[in-house]
Amino acid sequence: MSSKSEKFIKKVEEVLDPDRIKESLKRQKAAWNFRKVDYPPLIVNCPPPSWWPNFRYIEIFNDMDKMLISELASVYQHCAIGDDFIPCVRANYGVVVIPSAFGSEVYVPKNIFVFEKTYTVGPWAKPILNVNHPNLKNLKIPDPEKDGLMRRVLETEEYFIEKLENTGVRVCVCDTQGPLDIAHMLRGSKLITDFFKYPTFVDKLLEITSDVYIEFNKIQKSIIGEPLMQGVAKGVGDGIWMDKGGAMLRADSVIVLSPRLYRRFCKPIHEKSLRPFNGGLMHMCGNVNPLLEDILSTRGVRAINLGNPEMYKLSELLNLLHDKACLIWTGHPRPNQPLHEWIKEVASNLGDNRTGIIFSLYEGANNFEEARRIVTSWKEFFLK
Numbered sequence: 001m002s003s004k005s006e007k008f009i010k011k012v013e014e015v016l017d018p019d020r021i022k023e024s025l026k027r028q029k030a031a032w033n034f035r036k037v038d039y040p041p042l043i044v045n046c047p048p049p050s051w052w053p054n055f056r057y058i059e060i061f062n063d064m065d066k067m068l069i070s071e072l073a074s075v076y077q078h079c080a081i082g083d084d085f086i087p088c089v090r091a092n093y094g095v096v097v098i099p100s101a102f103g104s105e106v107y108v109p110k111n112i113f114v115f116e117k118t119y120t121v122g123p124w125a126k127p128i129l130n131v132n133h134p135n136l137k138n139l140k141i142p143d144p145e146k147d148g149l150m151r152r153v154l155e156t157e158e159y160f161i162e163k164l165e166n167t168g169v170r171v172c173v174c175d176t177q178g179p180l181d182i183a184h185m186l187r188g189s190k191l192i193t194d195f196f197k198y199p200t201f202v203d204k205l206l207e208i209t210s211d212v213y214i215e216f217n218k219i220q221k222s223i224i225g226e227p228l229m230q231g232v233a234k235g236v237g238d239g240i241w242m243d244k245g246g247a248m249l250r251a252d253s254v255i256v257l258s259p260r261l262y263r264r265f266c267k268p269i270h271e272k273s274l275r276p277f278n279g280g281l282m283h284m285c286g287n288v289n290p291l292l293e294d295i296l297s298t299r300g301v302r303a304i305n306l307g308n309p310e311m312y313k314l315s316e317l318l319n320l321l322h323d324k325a326c327l328i329w330t331g332h333p334r335p336n337q338p339l340h341e342w343i344k345e346v347a348s349n350l351g352d353n354r355t356g357i358i359f360s361l362y363e364g365a366n367n368f369e370e371a372r373r374i375v376t377s378w379k380e381f382f383l384k
Contacts, residue, residue, distance in 0.1 A: 005068045005163060008052070012072050015079040016087060016168050024084035025241055032243040032303065032326045034356045039382035041084040041358045043239055044374050046365035047115055048073035054115045057122065058108050060092065064156045067092055068163060070114050074238055075169055081371045084358075085239035088170040088232040091156035093149045095177055095250075098212055099125035099185040101148030103140065127188030134187065134194065134201050141208065144216050157223050171224040172232040176217055178249040178282075179210040179269050192256050195265060206269045213273055217247060229278040236283045236305040237328050237360025245279030245302035252307070255286035259294050267298050274300030281328065287311040296324050303328055315349045321356065330362040339374060343381050354382070 027041045052073045053066075060067040071089035078085030096106045104125035112122065129139070144150040153174045160171045177185075183205045184191050194202050221228055231246040232239065242248070249270065254262060274280050279300035285307030288295070295301060302325055306312060309331035321327050333342035350357070365371035 003065045003163070005065045005072070008069050008072050008076070009163060009167060012076050012079065012087075012169065013167055015076060017079065017082070018168055020082060021087065021168065025086060027084055028086070028241040028358055029243040031355050031358050032241065034323055034326075037355050039379060040350065040354050042375060042378050043078065043083050043085045043237060043358070043360040044081060044364040044371045045074070045238060045360075045362055046077055046081070046367055046371040048077050049368070052076070054113050056110070057112045057114055058110050060114060061108050061123070064091075064159050067156065068160055071160075072169070073115070077368070077371070078239060081368060081375055083371075083375050086170065086232050086241050087168055088172045088234050088239055089160055089164070090172045090234050091153040091160070091174040093153060093156075093174060094123040095175055095181070096123050096125040096185070097149045097153055097174055098142070098176060098182050098209070098216060099128075099148075101142030101144070101150040101212075102128065102186055103148070104128050104186065106149070125185045127186060127190075129186050129205075130188045130190055132190075134190070134198060136201070136204055136208070139208070142212060144212075144219050150216060154219065154223060157220060161224060170226075170232050172226065172234050173217060173220045173224070173248060175235055175250070176213055176220075176248070178251045179206050179213050179273055180251055180253045180266055182209040182213065184253040191253075195257075195261050199265075202265055206265065210269050210273045213249075214276055218276065221246070228276060233281050236281070236307070237330055237358070237362055240281065240305075240328055240358060240360065242281050242303065245274065245277060245281065245300060247274050247277035247280030247300075248283070249273060249280055250283045252283070252285045254284055254291055254295075255288055257291070259291055262291050262294050267294060270301070271299045274298075281305060283307065292320060296321065301325055305330065314346070318349065318353075318357065322353075323356070327357045328360055329357055330360050332361045332364050339377055340381075343378060347381065 027037055030037045031041050055066050055070055060070045075087045100106050107124045109122040157171050229246045231242050233242055233248045279302040281303040282301050283305040304325050305328035
């Protein structure tokens with residue numbers, strides 16, 4: 001059966017260069033494993049061309065073909081500018097997929113367009129464990145094949161696989177968050193005091209959310225044909241190849257924890273969640289400087305991505321991460337900073353060791369021309 005997405009799949013095939021993708025994959029693998037690179041891998045985001053449909057988020061939420069068209073926009077953009085993006089799409093139902101399967105009511109914004117920065121406000125999940133004295137007696141463990149948005153994710157992934165066969169575009173795992181973030185959505189802000197008032201409840205809840213996180217990731221990887229111990233990550237910097245460790249674990253909620261609470265509650269549950277996948281990439285927003293050493297000592301953390309790079313010094317991060325974890329760095333030029341000065345600044349921070357880092361400019365360029373200029377200037381500088 002034909003669909004509207006076929007037109008845009010063909011547009012992607014026109015600009016996708018398999019040889020360039022192979023080189024980018026090789027480059028990202030080398031960086032991930034601290035091997036020598038010809039230049040640090042670079043991925044630059046920018047808006048799609050004006051003729052690409054810009055749907056309201058609720059439209060793609062309710063129509064998997066529109067969702068595919070929307071996902072392919074970034075594939076087209078990256079292939080057209082020739083950066084180190086690994087072509088991929090995902091079932092984009094937001095952070096609420098696993099909470100919805102537990103029974104959380106999902107709020108989907110009605111007037112937010114996908115290619116707008118305000119799109120990041122939703123969807124969101126209503127807590128279901130927000131009573132004053134929590135217990136887990138009535139918490140039903142979800143069936144990924146039947147419950148909430150889990151079922152729709154699996155159906156969408158199967159649809160994407162069928163439509164994208166032999167195109168060179170991968171389907172990657174959806175946004176499964178991580179055990180702490182899932183628990184936070186289920187319990188709400190009361191979870192913050194639970195660490196002190198109801199530690200046994202927190203332990204049990206994290207065990208449950210970890211089990212579901214692991215199972216759902218395994219099921220998706222089986223459907224999309226992705227190895228347990230490798231994979232593509234999207235949404236923390238597009239098209240990141242995870243060469244050693246196949247899990248994408250988001251842990252934004254760690255920002256509310258002290259190092260002691262992280263070690264007591266999160267470190268063991270993160271190690272458990274990463275173990276079946278031989279580790280993976282851990283993402284956090286906010287300033288988690290006080291937790292970084294404990295995070296890096298968490299077994300299985302092969303790479304980290306920090307959602308607010310302006311809160312960190314790149315040189316200090318590189319010294320801390322050296323040979324421990326690859327850095328997925330989303331920092332970009334400061335306002336009015338000339339491009340060549342920014343590249344020189346980056347190179348100065350890197351010094352002679354230019355591996356162990358993948359640059360992903362999440363808000364990197366305003367249009368194709370600017371994105372191409374960044375990619376071209378980057379290659380010219382590092383390959384001279």
